[in-house]
Amino acid sequence: MELQMVYSVHKEMERSPCSSAKIERKIIEKNRRNHMKNLYSRLNSLLPRHTSKEPLSLPDQIDEAVNYIQSLQTRLKESREKKESLMGRKRSHRCTTATAAEAAAVSKSPEISINETDSAMEVVLMTGQDCQFMFYEMIRILHEEGAQVLNANFSVLGNTIVHIVHAEQRTAAATRAMGLRNPS
Numbered sequence: 001m002e003l004q005m006v007y008s009v010h011k012e013m014e015r016s017p018c019s020s021a022k023i024e025r026k027i028i029e030k031n032r033r034n035h036m037k038n039l040y041s042r043l044n045s046l047l048p049r050h051t052s053k054e055p056l057s058l059p060d061q062i063d064e065a066v067n068y069i070q071s072l073q074t075r076l077k078e079s080r081e082k083k084e085s086l087m088g089r090k091r092s093h094r095c096t097t098a099t100a101a102e103a104a105a106v107s108k109s110p111e112i113s114i115n116e117t118d119s120a121m122e123v124v125l126m127t128g129q130d131c132q133f134m135f136y137e138m139i140r141i142l143h144e145e146g147a148q149v150l151n152a153n154f155s156v157l158g159n160t161i162v163h164i165v166h167a168e169q170r171t172a173a174a175t176r177a178m179g180l181r182n183p184s
Contacts, residue, residue, distance in 0.1 A: 040058060043062075110126065110134050123138060125165075128160065135163045138163070148168050148169075151165075151166050
């Protein structure tokens, strides 16, 4: 069929240059429509499946795509906000409405002290109320360094949170456990 169209185009070109330009415009327009149809089809294939059995009209497909993209943008924004709040980077509402002195107390810099005796270790972390993620970082670092956390607790003193972690080097814990299992 395409061969016939090409043959007829050449045949028309021989007749008159005016009609050949007209046919060329028709072919260009037909190619443009086919290209647009393929693009709409690709766009529609990226959308979640429509529950209706009857196909959507082209304007409805575009509306559906716009709505879907907007919902994805909203979900992305909500996910980013949730991530920020879970990471502890977002200030609490109380902090933003507090006085300057209260805000300074709430967002104070973390202080850490480490007391070691032989294989035992006590880590004291003091933070403001907006630095909860620091505790999780401390536990992660202890595990990375080969320490076994024996217990952990915290206290709230005004606007300061005090975390106390007792840990032990794994080799000492393993030796002690072996001594308990195999009494000599």
